[in-house]
Amino acid sequence: MFILVFIISLLLYGGLVYYIGWRGLHWLRPESSSRRFTILYSLVVLLAASSFIVGRMTGLTFINIIGAYWMACFYLLLLLVPLAHVTVILLRLTRLPRHGTQKWAGFITLGLLIFFMAYGSFNAFSPVVRDYEIQIEKGSSSLDSLHIVMAADMHFGLLSGKSHAERFVEKTNELNPDLILLPGDLFDDDVQPFLDQEIDKVLSKLHAPMGIYASLGNHDRHDGTMMELIEALEQGGITVLYDETVDVQGDFTLIGRKDRIDRERLPLNLLTKNINTEKPVILIDHQPYELNVAQQEGIDLMVSGHTHRGQIFPGNLLTDAIYENDWGHIQKEQMHSIVTSGFGFWGPPIRIGTRSEIVSIGIEFE
Structure with missing residues (x-):
């Protein structure tokens, strides 16, 4: 039973990582991507996505730190990316250029990610009484x-x-x-x-x-x-x-x-x-x-x-x-x-x- 739950969880996590990575690739190279760039980008996403699990398994300090910050980004992107995706789809019904709306959606998503990471870090490391x-x-x-x-x-x-x-x-x-x-x-x-x-x-x-x-x-x-x-x-x-x-x-x-x-x-x-x-x-x-x-x-x-x-x-x-x-x-x-x-x-x-x-x-x- 435990193995089945683990496999299902891993598949679900992998699917969500793929979705976030796919949308990021579209934002970075919306029209076309070279094969070399796509492979390099996919490798970076794969290493980041596996860092939390690998860090916990190996105990390596550097990997653990990367994994912790990846999980923070991953959680926030789970909220931000679908919102940006839906916004881009709705804006296609307007006369705004598709390329421009996708670019701006990406920049706004990145800006919000940086803001929430900074704000969340402040809340975590600045205790109140x-x-x-x-x-x-x-x-x-x-x-x-x-x-x-x-x-x-x-x-x-x-x-x-x-x-x-x-x-x-x-x-x-x-x-x-x-x-x-x-x-x-x-x-x-x-x-x-x-x-x-x-x-x-x-x-x-x-x-x-x-x-x-x-x-x-x-x-x-x-x-x-x-x-x-x-x-x-x-x-x-x-x-x-x-x-x-x-x-x-x-x-x-x-x-x-x-x-x-x-x-x-x-x-x-x-x-x-x-x-x-x-x-x-x-x-x-x-x-x-x-x-x-x-x-x-x-x-x-x-x-x-x-x-x-x-x-x-x-x-x-x-x-x-x-x-x-x-x-x-x-x-x-x-x-x-x-x-x-x-x-x-x-x-x-x-x-x-x-x-x-x-x-x-x-x-x-x-």
């Missing part, structure tokens, strides 16, 4: 309020690299949090670029008096063991909660879950079985599923990522249809769910309709 203020009807004698900074989906690796990590540390520390929570996808499928760039040393500069805690996501994996990933994070002073609970200074309980795709993930009721739910309970869970279960188990705040809010429009329409809360804050009785669109990105290094972000959560206890 989202502020939320919530109230929890619990507390302790020593805790009236709590300031949490939360971020997820950094996907630290080749493109979301050391400079982006330094940006994250600088902006997070500027917020002066009591507690930092990182709900998953800190790696981009492989721990090696993270270690090669010494991102663990960058993250070690994060500061929060009540600690820095993380859960792992679906991209936090590689060819080695899970403990190697956990050790890489803990070298940077981050405590990974891997289906574990921790009492923080006797004021509240943190629960960090394994990712939803982990077959050994424990049910939430086993993790909450021996904790004191009369004090605040905060859940770190990468994927924002089963909000009703979290509410029933006495969770007061659940922080998540994973959705990227679709990352590139119209992906947000899909995530909004899949998740009860795909971005932002909702409340279900006593439980608050806050989902971030993410600090980094996966695949195409652009964001359109979304923005790289860090979340600041102010909690008042009653």
Whole structure:
């Protein structure tokens, strides 16, 4: 079954690449093309189209970078090229010269591609701070309020690299949090670029008096063991909660879950079985599923990522249809769910309709 789906997906991808390449060839040489030019053009398109797959298979840095930017261009061209094609067909019904309309459609498409690539890169690498203020009807004698900074989906690796990590540390520390929570996808499928760039040393500069805690996501994996990933994070002073609970200074309980795709993930009721739910309970869970279960188990705040809010429009329409809360804050009785669109990105290094972000959560206890 998997092989059949892979073949169908590959054929569909190949067909779309052929269509985009064919329209590009018509724009570059609308009347006639020499055989040599056509072969060279086809070879360039073929190499670009295969770079993402080849890069993931081989791990070659240069090919991976080309593949990531190709996927950004490919996604945008899937939206722009059909629009330009239809426009050219409609303009044939007018007296405008066919050659001229096709040329201008090509130039406008190229201009829009460059604009959206620049705009999307700005959104991806220029994070903003989202502020939320919530109230929890619990507390302790020593805790009236709590300031949490939360971020997820950094996907630290080749493109979301050391400079982006330094940006994250600088902006997070500027917020002066009591507690930092990182709900998953800190790696981009492989721990090696993270270690090669010494991102663990960058993250070690994060500061929060009540600690820095993380859960792992679906991209936090590689060819080695899970403990190697956990050790890489803990070298940077981050405590990974891997289906574990921790009492923080006797004021509240943190629960960090394994990712939803982990077959050994424990049910939430086993993790909450021996904790004191009369004090605040905060859940770190990468994927924002089963909000009703979290509410029933006495969770007061659940922080998540994973959705990227679709990352590139119209992906947000899909995530909004899949998740009860795909971005932002909702409340279900006593439980608050806050989902971030993410600090980094996966695949195409652009964001359109979304923005790289860090979340600041102010909690008042009653």
